[in-house]
Amino acid sequence: MHWNSLSEFINMGGYGTYVWGSYLVTFVLLTAEVIALQARKRKLKRSAPRERLETRNSKFETVL
Amino acid sequence: MSKSKIHWYKYAAPVNFYPLAGKMIPFFTALTIILFAIGLYMSFFVAPVDFQQGHSYRIIFIHVPAAWMGMFLYVLMAIYAGIGWAFNARLASMMATAIAPTGAIFTFISLVTGSLWGKPAWGVFWVWDARMTSTLILMFLYIGFISLQSSIDDTRRADRAGAVLALVGVINVPIIYFSVQWWNTLHQGATLTARSFKMAPSMLSAMFVLMGACWMYSIAIVLARVRLIIKEREREAPWLVETHPFEGEIGIRKSVSEGAQ
Numbered sequence: 001m002h003w004n005s006l007s008e009f010i011n012m013g014g015y016g017t018y019v020w021g022s023y024l025v026t027f028v029l030l031t032a033e034v035i036a037l038q039a040r041k042r043k044l045k046r047s048a049p050r051e052r053l054e055t056r057n058s059k060f061e062t063v064l
Numbered sequence: 065m066s067k068s069k070i071h072w073y074k075y076a077a078p079v080n081f082y083p084l085a086g087k088m089i090p091f092f093t094a095l096t097i098i099l100f101a102i103g104l105y106m107s108f109f110v111a112p113v114d115f116q117q118g119h120s121y122r123i124i125f126i127h128v129p130a131a132w133m134g135m136f137l138y139v140l141m142a143i144y145a146g147i148g149w150a151f152n153a154r155l156a157s158m159m160a161t162a163i164a165p166t167g168a169i170f171t172f173i174s175l176v177t178g179s180l181w182g183k184p185a186w187g188v189f190w191v192w193d194a195r196m197t198s199t200l201i202l203m204f205l206y207i208g209f210i211s212l213q214s215s216i217d218d219t220r221r222a223d224r225a226g227a228v229l230a231l232v233g234v235i236n237v238p239i240i241y242f243s244v245q246w247w248n249t250l251h252q253g254a255t256l257t258a259r260s261f262k263m264a265p266s267m268l269s270a271m272f273v274l275m276g277a278c279w280m281y282s283i284a285i286v287l288a289r290v291r292l293i294i295k296e297r298e299r300e301a302p303w304l305v306e307t308h309p310f311e312g313e314i315g316i317r318k319s320v321s322e323g324a325q
Contacts, residue, residue: 002113013113015120018184022123022177026130029169033285041292 078155078294079303085287092284099277106270123181124267127174129275133282134171134202135237137163141209142234145227155290157223158297160230161213162290166282168206175199186250194243195251198236205233219297 003009012019075081107125114121141163148157178196179189190196209226216222239246244253263271298304 002109002119009108012122013119015118015122015184018120018180019122022126022180025176025180026126026173029173030281033166033169037285037288037292044292044295 076153076155078158078298081155082291082294082304085291089284089287089291092280092287095280096277096284099273099280103270103274103277106266106273111267111270112264117185120181120184123177125271125274127177127181128271129278130170130177131174131199132275133278134167134174134199135240137167137170137282138202138205138230139234139237141167142227142230145223145230149224149227154220154223154297155294157220157227158290158293159286160226161223162286162293163282164206164210164213165289166285168203168210170278170282171199171203171206175203191250193249193251194247195240195249198240198243201236202233202240205229205236209233 010016010020075084103125107122111122111125113119141160144156144163145160147153148155148160175196178199182191183189209229212229213222213226216225243249244251295304
């Protein structure tokens with residue numbers, strides 16, 4: 001164990017900004033990627049049934 | 065090959081790959097979480113302090129895995145794009161499209177963490193040296209691939225155009241890798257060399273665990289994205305409607321079939 005206290009851990013021997021900045025950027029970007037993908041999934045789910053219904057109805061009508 | 069009980073080509077078809085990918089995602093997600101937890105613990109509590117750089121060197125545990133992922137994923141993307149182009153395999157092309165955003169993000173992470181490390185180590189956030197410039201070009205290649213594909217409406221044409229760009233750009237990967245040998249640069253040499261490990265074993269193992277975590281993350285998110293791409297592109301395909309109906313789809317189908325009768 002290299003840390004005697006929490007403040008020492010946060011300080012990172014004077015390099016806290018760089019070290020935590022790096023880990024924060026990584027965390028934010030990977031989380032954003034997951035959230036963006038979920039949003040894309042929701043958007044597709046919302047749009048898909050309506051579009052299908054429209055195309056089906058048009059096909060149905062041509063059959064009639 | 066013909067005696068093999070597993071039909072490998074079976075999973076080249078979206079109809080078979082789609083449910084398989086769905087089953088694999090939870091497994092890789094769990095591995096991602098476990099490996100990140102172990103890797104982060106090792107990088108902050110097990111790996112010793114560096115005698116030259118103090119604690120600032122701890123950026124290496126994400127910087128190097130992110131840089132590797134950026135390069136690996138590019139090669140993988142180019143291979144998939146090439147297969148999709150040469151053999152007219154649409155799933156391979158979809159894989160290439162699914163890999164690109166994740167590769168771009170990892171390349172961006174390697175650039176940002178690199179400059180955050182550069183400031184305490186070299187005194188500057190950025191220099192136009194060979195490795196950093198070629199890594200920046202790698203990110204532009206990813207961005208070019210993504211925007212080229214999204215600018216073409218016909219998906220198969222978009223796949224072919226992307227494949228050309230990806231395959232031409234692959235030349236940049238060895239340039240990045242060997243840049244520290246070919247040019248006199250501020251960037252330190254390769255972290256891993258065949259002859260010797262310059263790092264302490266606990267530092268090296270922390271880096272390998274996080275490397276594994278990044279791989280598992282990439283696999284999970286690329287599979288999730290490729291499933292979405294399959295859904296987006298083949299939404300009218302009967303197999304997708306029948307095996308994986310969206311909410312409300314069953315009701316619609318029923319009413320349509322009832323009406324037809």
